[in-house]
Amino acid sequence: MTKPRLWITRRLSDATLERAARDYDVAVNHEDTPGSAAELIAASAEFDAIIPCHSEHFTAEAVAQFSDRLKIVANHSVGVDHCDLPALKGRGIAVTNTPDVLSDATAELAMLLMLGAARHAVAGDRIVRTGAWDSWSPAFMVGKQVTGARLGIIGMGRVGRAFAAKARGFGMDVHYFNRTELPDAQAEGATYHQSVESLLKVADFLSLHCPATPETANLMNADRFALLPAGAVVVNTARGALVDEEALLNAITSGHIAAAGLDCFQVEPSGNPAFAAHENIFMLPHIGSATRETRDAMGFRALDNLDAFFAGRTPRDLL
Template identity: 35%
Template sequence: MQKSVIYITRKIPRTLVEPYEDTYEFRMWDKADEPVPRDVLVTEAKNADGLLCLLSEKIDADFLDQVPNLKIVANMAVGFDNIDVNEAKKRGIVVTNTPDVLTETTADLTFALLMATARRITEASDYIKQDQWNHWSPFMLAGSDIHHKTIGIVGMGRIGEAVARRAKGFGMKVKYYNRSRKPNAEQELDATYLAFDELLETADFVVSLVPLTAESKQIFNKEAFEKMKRSAIFINASRGGVVDEAALIQALENKEITAAGLDVFEKEPISADHPLMKLENAVCLPHIGSASTATREDMISLCFKNIAAVLTGDEPLTPVN
């Protein structure tokens, strides 16, 4: 009996593939850190039954028209804005993502980004590397306190709640905005629901954890940054598309807000000459929210479980459509 073919768009450790090798034939892009070229992806996917891909792969109608055998697209991410889910559904192709397994790790990174930005950690490290530390003064590299401040979380999903738990450990007041209220979070985390504008006006830290949708696209725009306190710090660990980047750059340059910590950008990857990289009050990371070894292995494992379920006629564990 011929094995079903699974194509993986990045090189991953063989140990993660081995449990499934007796059942499936695996093909894999041979570079771990470079995206598979579009033409190679199409050629390989034409003969594949399952596809394990990353956010960098655009799975649109044109692509789906060329892959008649494909039964499942397993996206190694919580978000799936790289996939035209409706077009996949029309063709009977299942789309899955990887929620839950990366919640705590992404919350860790989000809070680390908040702390690094508030306390100017990267600036301070560069200060020594550039051999500038030849004196001490009372306000040298003085940053913002975190304890007992107000955090405003936009997008109170799993990761938002995990960030709120960390904030409570710092004695922070937790405010949130979400499409729907979360009574359990309000009770368990002593979180207060606010309208979006009110959250912007009152929070010391505005943290974006909202998924990218038509409604949330560039929700953080010029008007949003103008509503924030001048002392506010903006953190984005969701999707770059929820921010009007030009407006953010202007807000940072004009000191309309104090600082920003960013793990995601409008167009990724960004280069060293990106305007945000030239600002001392911006901490920029290369989209590493879930980047711990254990979590990335768990994400890949969940992708395989979803693929195996669909290819054997069972229901996937984490379907999007």
């Protein structure tokens, strides 16, 4: 029996590539560069399936030029804002993602960013690394304490709940906004807010865990930053599109926001060069899911979806 042809657009984990080669006729982009629209269009005529990452953009314009051969796009990501879902579905192309498996890894990174931002990690590292640490006083490098503080979470899905669980280990008072109130068993004592505005007013720390959609674009704008208590810390490990970066810079410059921890940006790769002037902005290059265990799990979840599809079953993560 002829194996389905599969294009893997980026260099996935060794375990993922080994399994894919066993079960599919695979081509891998070992150069590990983002696939362009032209490459996606060409691949649609050569392959039955594609495993892309968030770096490949399935726009309506590109999808309109796809061949009828391509049957499924099995994303190696949870977010699918890089895919025009109506356009893909209109061409009869199945789309899946990889939920569940990266929640803990991303929540761990959110905790790192929150602690690092609150305790001056960027400035402290620079001072020690450059040999500038030549004195001490009780007023030196005083930061914001996490333990016992009120944490606001926007988006109480899998990652948001995993982050809340870790925050409880620090004795944080967890508050959240979600499209719907969680059952008590999932909320685990967290306080529900019916509006973003209500949540922001009590959030000493704010962490974003919602998807990027037209409705959540620039979710955190100047008006909403102003609602946070003075000296709040903002963390974003979800999507850069959620934050109006100019408004965040203004809030940081004014001192209303004490610090920010960011793993994602409006422009990726590269981020926002203006943030570099502020040592109270702790930044990482969108690596929330970057652990060996999670990369294997994401790759296997994408392959599980392909296996089900080509066996005539409904993929577990069909969107």
